[in-house]
Structure formats: C-alpha cells, structure tokens
Amino acid sequence: MELEKTDLREVVLLLSSSSCSKEVVSNLPLPKNPYGKLEIAKALKEIGSEEKAKEIYSEIFKETNSLDEDILTENSGKIEYLFKPKVLRRKVWRAAKNREIGKALFYLDYLKDDPFYGYLLAYTLLKAGKRELSKKFFKMASDTVPESFFFLTYLSKEYPEKFFYYEKLMKSSARKSFKRLASVYILDKFFMNDFGLFRKALELSRVFPDIYNYYLARYYVFNFQCEKLKKLPQSREVRALEEACGVKHFKWKGKTDFYSLLLSPPKKFLVGRKSVFRSLKLRNKGLLELYKNNLCYVISLIDRPSPQNALAQYLCGNYKKGIKLALPFRKKINKYPYLLAVLYPKPSVFENDVYSLSIARQESLFEKRALSRSGAIGLMQIMPKTGKYIAKKLKVSSFKSSDLFDEETNYRFGSYYIHNLLREFKLFPLAAAGYNGGPSRVRRAIKLFKFPKTPKDLILLNEVFIPFSETRNYVKRTYVNLYFYSNLYGKGNEWKIFSRHQQKDSREH
DSSP states (O other), X not given: OOGGGSSOHHHHHHHTTTTSOHHHHHTSOOOSSXXXXXXXXXXXXXXXXXXXXXXXXXXXXXXXXXXXXXXXXXXXXXXXXXOOHHHHHHHXXXXXXXXXXXXXXXXXXXXXXXXXXXXXXXXXXXXXXXXXXXXXXXXXXXXXOTTHHHXXXXXXXXXXXXXXXXXXXXXXXXXXXXXXXXXXXXXXXXXXXXXXXXXXXXXXXXXXXXHHHHHHHHHHHHTTOGGGGGGSOOOHHXXXXXXXXXXXXXXXXXXXXXXXXXHSOOSSOSSOHHHHHHTOOOOOHHHHHHHHTTOHHHHTTOOOOOHHHHHHHHHTTOHHHHHHHHGGGGGGTTTOTTHHHHHSOOOGGGTTOHHHHHHHHHHHTTOTTOBOTTOOBTTTTBOHHHHHHHHHHTTOTTOOGGGGGSHHHHHHHHHXXXXXXXXXXXXXXXXXXXXXXXXXXXXXXXXXXXXXXXXHHHHHIIIIISOOHHHHHHHHHHHHHHHHHHHHHSOSOTTOOSOHHHHHHHHHO
C-alpha cells in the first residue's frame, strides 16, 4: 500500500506507535483527532521533549473531557500547568452540559476563588435538575456575569418576571449569542400569549434585524395585516409568508428546501436512483485495503473531508461521521452520485420506512448511543417517559429506559410513535411537529388556524401557529429529509403530501 498517496500515513503510523521509533511518531504532523494528539504527546514525553508534550497535553485537556483520565495519569503529580482558570471554566461547562455532574463539581472545586464560580455552579445545578437552587445562584452571579440574566429569563415562571430579566440581559454587556438565543426564546413565549409584552420584547430585539423582521412578519400575518409584509426586507421566510398570504408571487426555482418543495416542486430527482447505488464503490486504494480487511476502527480515525473518506465511513456504518465529511461536497452530487446515499443513509433496521428514517436523521444522525441534553435516547431520541408510554401500548413487559440504546428497540418504539402521529395528523410535517414539540401543541395550532389543505396553508400554520422556533425548523428539515428518502428508498411520492390539484391551486393563487 502506497501510504504517501492516501490519507492514511499519519493514522497508520500512530496505530503502529508501539513498534515505531518514538522519534518518528513525535515528528508526525499534529492530527485533529485528540487520540492521535495523545499518542504524539506520549512519544514526545518518552524522548525527553517534556515542554512540547505539555503543550499538546494542554491543548487536548482544553478541547475535550474524554481523555482527562489519561492526561492526568501521564502528568501525575505535575498537573498545575493544566489547571488554568480559563481552561477549567470550559471543562466545567462542558461536563455540566453533558450531565457529568461529578466531573463538573470536581473541577469547580479548583475555581472557588474565581469570579465565574457562582455562575458555573448555578449552571451545574441547573443541569442536575435543581432549578430553584440554580436560580438562586444565578441571581447572586448576575452582578459579575451578565449571562446569568439569560438563565434567569428561562427559569422565571411568570411572564412579567421573564421580561424583567430579558430586558436586563439586552441592556447588559452579555455576549451577543446569549442575547440572540434569549430573543428567540422570549418572542416565542410571548407570541399569542401576551402581545403587550411581545411588542416590548420585539423592540428590544431590534439589534438582531433578522429576528426582529421575522417575528414582526409573524405578527402581521396573525393580525391579518399581510399587506405590511411588503415593507419588510425580503428574507426567504418573509417571501414565503407573502406567497402564502396571496400578497405576492415568487419563483422558487424548484430547489430542495421546505418552501420550494411546497410551492414549486421539482419535476424530477437530482439523479437516478440506480446511478446512486451503482456508484457506491471505494476507489481510494488505502481505504479500500482497510475496508477489505475489516479495519473500520482505523477508518473511523480519519478526519480529512473527502468524498471517498465519507463513503468509507458510510460503508463501515459510521453514518454520522460520513454525513459530516460529505457535507462540504453536497453541491457535487452529479460528480459523486454516491454521496446522496452517504448523506441520507439507511441502516438495515429501518428497512424502507422513509418516515422513521427522516425523523432519525434529524434526531441523531443515526448515532445508536446518542443521549441528548434533555435525556432523549438513541437513534430516534426517545424520552424515557415516552418510552414507558409506548412500552405499555406495545405490551412490552419489564421495560427499562436503557433498553432504548438497543437500535431495534429504539426503532420499533420510534416508528410506532411517528406512524401513530401520522395516522392522527395525516400530513408528515404535522406528525413531525408532534414528534418534536408534542401532539397537544399541534392540535392547538390546528384549532387556532385550521387543518392545512394546501401547501400555503401548511406554511402559514408552521410559520405562525407552531409556537417554538426549534419545532418550526424541525418540520422544515424533516420534510426535506422525507423528499430525499422517498426518492432513494421509497415509492418516490411519499413527500408529495398534497394532491396535484392542491399543488396547482397553491401556485395559482
């Protein structure tokens, strides 16, 4: 195998580090993979390059919590250089975010004199489920860390109190990212529930023109003032609302985003289904050799984006990594048709269930062991409480939440749930909204608006009456997923949720 002509030279040398000269390993370019960096740091330490090794240990320690035990063992008795306040803050945040509460508290113990201590303790308590205690510490930390106002906005129960802390946040020196997230959250909360506070919050959100204009557009449509949409900057969302309201007609050019699929459906798929699967061949000699020898664990270490590497990850069942490595080349589908299979994979457990595939891709990118911040589990990100409900319906005895990590169980439960929602709501986008935000919110949206009978109805229902930004975006993404899965593995028409007559009416009015 000619390693110099492949992406594998550094990976093979790292895997062979026990038999290679430490000088050879230590002189390798520093890879992106933290495990590879660790091998180089170990090699540098063994040949006496302590300072260089420390630099790499510091870098790994800063960027991930997954190798802490190895790094602390390698630096036993000499860890002071690793425990810098700025690094420890990041590690506490990362550990708490992943609900590794013990690890977060361990590092917090070294930050007791740090100005961020109270703020990070409050965040850790929030992730541990202790909301009231968390709120108390965020209040105490708000004088020194203005980002605390973001969490106080979220934790407050009464609307006036939420607005009070939101206003504090927007007038503070907190980072823009927090202000942006809070603006979306608070405008969604107040919309349709308290228009007085909504208008006040909308004024504060002017610092983010895209957010301000989008929520103003929603407000105009809800209050039957569609003509005012013409005065707003023409973002894609505003244009879609104008079209749905009948104010103006646009050419959507048959693209594959949510609005185009509904308002100007493409007449044919990007490439023929046969050409996608005929082209699923590894041509990179190094990758092919590894794959033939069942060395997928080696392939999983290769991070360089390339169509062939993405394909190798897909063939090895590393679907999530394959998707991420294929994304930079998604505009080159005509040259690499197989990338469609990589971008929209079909694990065997799903068979040809295009609806469940569309959900699972959005939920986990087919990561079997996925565990979300909210506690959702597995391929289709099922909450333990929902799992218990489905287990009763399917008459599964002795169900445990950990059973959801089994891919067959997870698929069986998730498939049951999404197909049940499809039976109730008829249209996949509504079922998807129910899967993400809960069916009661979809029922309320339909009650406030009406059942969508045309593509324009669906756009209005989703953009104006579905209460949360996350769910609105989820609907759009899963519907696009359905378009691809339908054409790759289904009958090719599952995404056509309205009849031709309805599609035609939608384009003409």
